[in-house]
Amino acid sequence: MPKPVRHEAARAMLNWLGCALGGCREEPVERLWAALREFAGPPQATLLGRGPRTDALTAATINAISANVFDFDDTHLATVIHPTAVVASALLALAEYRCISGSEFLHALALGIESACRIGNAVGIAHYEEGGYITSTCGIFGAAAASGKALGLDAQSMNWALGIAATSASGLRMMLGSMAKCYNVGNAARSGLSAALLAARGFTSSERALEAPRGFLNVLAERADSTAVTRGLGEQWEILDLAYKPYPCGVVVHPVIDACLDMRAQQAIDAAAVARVEVSVNPLAIKLCGNPAPRDSLESKLSIAHSVAVALLDGAASVAQYLDTRAVDATVVALRTKVVLAADASIGKEQARVRMILANGTMREMFVEHARGSIQRPLSDAELEAKFRGLAAAELTPAQTEQLIERCWSLASLPDAGAIARASVAAH
C-alpha cells in the first residue's frame, strides 16, 4: 500500500473510533445491547467506550451502531457509503479475538474500505435512490473482505466469503429517521464478519455472486457496472476520497460554524459582548436549518442559530454542544435570539458570511470560501484529533484520550491491534 493510503486508513480509524466513543451510550445502542446481551457469547471483544467484552460478532454489531448513530462517521462522497463504521467494527472485533498486528490490521482495513466503495461504485447511486441503504448493502462486502484478509483466506475462500456476503446483504434507505437505520450498519458488520468466518470453514457459495446475470449487482441495481469493482484496483484508491465531518450537525451549517470558531479564536471575541450576528448563507441552508428555537438535540442539529450560539460560547461544535440540555440552556437560548439569517443565492452551499456586531459598536466579518471537511478543504490531522477529543471526552480522561490518538497514528507498528479496543474503555 502506498504511504498516503496507509495514512488515510489511520485517519479513518481515528475518526471511526472517536465516533464510536461518542455514540456508545446512545439510546439505539442501549436498546440493542439490552436485547442481545442474554444471547451473547464469551468475552472476546470490547464494546468500545462503554466497556463490557462480549463475543466478536455481537461486538461488531454494537460497535458499528455506536460509530454510526450520530451520522458523524466518514462518507465516500461518490456513493454516500459510510464504509468505516461497517468495516472497522467487524475487523477490530475479530482482531481483538484473534490477535492481529497493527500492520495487518491497516492492510485489511484499507482493503475492506476499497471493496465496499468499489462495489458501491458498481451498483451506482441509482441503487440508493431506488431505496437501498447502500452503506449496509455494499458495506457488508467491506466487512467480509477485511475479515477474510485478517483470517488469511485464500482466493477460493475469499470468493465464498464475498458470495455469502452478497446473499446476506440487506437494508432499506427509508429506515432513516428510526433506530433501524443504524441497525442496518450493525447488521452489515456482523453479517460480513460471519461470511468470512463461514468461508474459513469451507462453507460454499455461488462463485459468481457479484457479476452473474442474477447476481448481486444485477439484482440490486438497474444498470450496474461490474467493471468498476476491479478497474484500477491497487492504483486508484477510493479510500483517498473519504470525507470526515467536523461537526455533528447538518452539513449546510458547517461553514457558519467555521466562521464563528475562527473569529472567536483569531479575534478573541467574547460571546457576552456580542450584540448581533448576521449570517448570510445559501437559501437551501435556511430552508433546511432555519429553525431559530430548537427544543431538543435533534432539532438543534438542524439549527444555524443554535450552532452559532454554542460555537461562540464554547469555542466548539461537537457532541456536547448538541445535547438536549444544551438546546434549552438559558445562556444559549439568549444568544440564539441575537442571530439574524439572510438568504443569498450568490453564496454557495459550502460557503457562509458571518458578521458580528459587538456591544461596543465594532463590527467583525468573515467569509468562508470552503467549509472544513469539504473536498477542497479536507480535515487536517490536527482537526481530526480535535474532533476525536470532543467525542472521547465523556468516556476517557484527557491522558487516555491522548494515548489513544497516539496509538491510532502508530497503528502500523502495534504488535496487537486489539490493544486499541481495550484502551478505549476507562480504567475502573
Place this chain on the structure above:
Amino acid sequence: MPKPVRHEAARAMLNWLGCALGGCREEPVERLWAALREFAGPPQATLLGRGPRTDALTAATINAISANVFDFDDTHLATVIHPTAVVASALLALAEYRCISGSEFLHALALGIESACRIGNAVGIAHYEEGGYITSTCGIFGAAAASGKALGLDAQSMNWALGIAATSASGLRMMLGSMAKCYNVGNAARSGLSAALLAARGFTSSERALEAPRGFLNVLAERADSTAVTRGLGEQWEILDLAYKPYPCGVVVHPVIDACLDMRAQQAIDAAAVARVEVSVNPLAIKLCGNPAPRDSLESKLSIAHSVAVALLDGAASVAQYLDTRAVDATVVALRTKVVLAADASIGKEQARVRMILANGTMREMFVEHARGSIQRPLSDAELEAKFRGLAAAELTPAQTEQLIERCWSLASLPDAGAIARASVAAH
C-alpha cells in the same frame, strides 16, 4: 383459528421436525456450527437431533438449515416459499427459552406462516424470477411475526418488528447449488427472531416499511400488490395450501416412486424377480432425471432409474435411499440397469406409467394419475408420519420417534412447547 388450520399447523410442525432430524448432520450444518459455536451464547435452545443446546439465536439459525438442507421441507406452491423452516426454527428456539405453551406455539406458528406467504403473494413470483430467494426475503417476516406473537408484542412493537425484518431481508436465488442456499434460510430465521427481540426492547423502525413508496414491497418487486398482505386475513388461510414432499428427490420422479412402492406393497413384487422395468413419463422428467448411472447422493436424487431400484429393493424412498453409499451399492446398480425410460408427451408431469416384466414372464402395470404430495392428492397424516419415521431413524429409537410424533399431534395441549425440542435428541 379454525380447526383445519390448527391441524395443518401441527402437520407443518411434524414435517418440519422430521426434516430437521434428517438433515441435522449434513455438511452445511456441520460447517456452520463449527464456525459459529465459539461465538455462541448460553444453552437456551436445542440443536434438533444432534443435541447440544446453545443460545436461541444460534439454534434458530442451525435448525433452519437442518430443516432445509434436503429441500424436503414444505412448499407454499403459489410463491414457492418454504415457510416452516424459517418460522418454526425461530419460534421453537424462542419457545424453548421463554417457555410457551403448545397452544400459543401453534397460534404463533400459523400466524408466522400466514405472514410469510401473504407477503410472498404481495411481491409475487416475479421477485423470485428476478433473482430474490423468496424463502428468506419473505420468510423473515414469518419468523418476526411468530416470534413477536410469542413475545406478546403490542401492535406498535409488532409494526417495528416487521419493519426491522424488512430492512434485514436478504437472499439471492442464485445460491441454489451451494451451501449458501440454506444459509439464507438460517439467516432469515435468526434475523426474524432478532427483529422481534429488538422491537420488544423498544427498538424502532420506519412504520410503513412494507407499503411505503420506497418500502420493502416496492424496492424488491416490480409490481407488488400490497393489498395481498391483508386481503381475507383470518378467512382465507395460506397455510392450507402447503405441500409436503413424500420423497427427497426431484419432484418429477415422485409418481414413478408412487407406482413402484404401491406395486411392491399391493402385488408383493420381489425385486430379485424383476427382469425389466419400463417407465413412461413426461419428456421433462427424462430431461431432468434421466441419468441412468448416478455416482453420488446428489446425482441419485435426480435419477429415475436409481429411485426405481431403491423403491423396489427397500420399499421406501427416504433419506437412507439417497446416501452416497446407496448410489454405488452393487445390488442397486444391478437393478438400475434393468430400468428403461420412455418419453410420452401425453403423460402429465405429475403422472407416470410403470410396467414390470418379471423373470417368469408375467407383466404388471400401474398408472399413477396424481403423484402423492400434489394438490390433488395431499399427503395423509399417516404418510406424513411415515416420512417422519424415515427421517428420524438415524437419530432416534423407534419408541422415541413414536413419542415425538404423538407430541406433535397433541401440541395444542402441551404445557411447554419446548418439550418437543428436548425430545428430539437421543437420550445419552
